[in-house]
Amino acid sequence: MDHDSTSLIRSDAFGSYVAVGDSFTEGVGDPGPDDTFVGWADRLAVLLADRHPEHSFRYANLAVRGKLLDQIVEDQVPRAKELAPELVSFCAGGNDIIRPGSDPDDVAERFERAVADLKNSVENVLVTTGFDTRGVPVLRHLRGKVATYTAHVRAIADRYDCPVLDLWSLKSVQDRRAWDGDRLHLSAEGHTRVALRAGQVLGLRVPADPDQPWPPLPPRGALEDRRDDIQWAREYLVPWIGRRLRGESSGDHVSAKRPHLTPL
Template sequence: MAAQTETPAFTSYVALGDSFTEGLNDPDPEGGFAGWADRLARLLAEGRPRTPEGPYDFRYANLAVRGRLLDQIVEEQVPRIQQMQPDLVSFTAGGNDILRPGSDPDEVAERFEAAAARLRDSAGTVLICTGFDTRDTPVLKHLRGKIATYNAHLRAIADRNDLAVTDIWALRTLRDRQAWSEDRLHLSPEGHQRVALLAARALGLDTAEAPDAPWPATPVHTPAELRRENLHWAREHLLPWVGRRLRGESSGDAVSAKRPDLLPLG
């Protein structure tokens, strides 16, 4: 975790979303996943005093579940915010909708804004994230225009509703292969850390580490090695992902929220 010299006065945080916010492919010591939201919660908590019992004077919940579409997040997760009344909510949704054939980013954005307005009534601060720049990502690079359109809507929604924005599209270090896990669909642990740092700065936290710091040098692959790597990725990750969508299945069908209650962060 990065050191910090200034901490916003947040005492509670609830994360909403899909696999990105659940933290897929960022293993935690207990056998689950951490992810950028857990890392952001830790950054915020470390600026708070500890209670006599030991945990920080900071509560955190993560309701995100992999594979969830925007309407599912709105139905299952958004109503919990009215009950919890946290100081901070992160709301990242719509990415899975945009990836679906025939989806309309204009229409998805309308539904997103309606949900964001609901959250503003029940939380002190709402933080949203733009989508990734997929220019260098196989297959997904063809959706770059749709993602850019959706991002333009998200920035306008933030302006109209006074939301904080983590501008992931603009974070060029995430276009490096080291930011991504083997499946190329979810971030690596260091990629999640970069997003956590960017989110912290969007909230006014001064972090010692920079989200756009250069990556360490890596070996240069030959064209033949890259082809073998791409074939392995397509066989092991892309085809199963496409197959689930053709069958109408989701990787989160049997998954529940990893941290469903707003509890002190130890």
């Protein structure tokens, strides 16, 4: 669905929203108060709430960083169905795709079963594609797998009449300022742009263009880039690899930040 096709969805009908997913939907990279994260889903919830009388809109965010698709389907999807909101955003599979040896076709089959299950209980299920990773150093080599998975997600959305938050086509998040220092999660500005695009997909008149060009950057030399790469590898890449080797997840011992449908 093109983000300009607003006539098909009545955004003022979304009086309740549940976000399901991993670190992207939890909001990692967009720090909030008390060691929590904000993120695009929280920001979308604010845009949706503005369409309703004060305290009448309700929102839950079940997403937990590091979770694989099957964990999300087992832990979060039943809870989302139980809450019975008018809108669910379902973003999952990214952590599966970046694992060595993963098969995007197999991940997509499991994703589709979850979408079908959700659609039995929730009328509106917003699904999310992958990012174009050509400019992300640690994920550049996975671009083909991400593209395959993205094509599957769009086809699944067509089959189940789901609106699509198409991150592959959102060119503004290909700027390095849209990403956090770990190069794996969006920055606060990146999350903001995704929330604006999600609002467009759902028929909202958003306050800014998510694809608005970034201000020009001062020129950088190869030495600066090299220094940044070394610092990034030491601070983020080595610990990330270590967690993978130990079978640990960043989401171990983390629980959902908004497990209940409550007013914003």
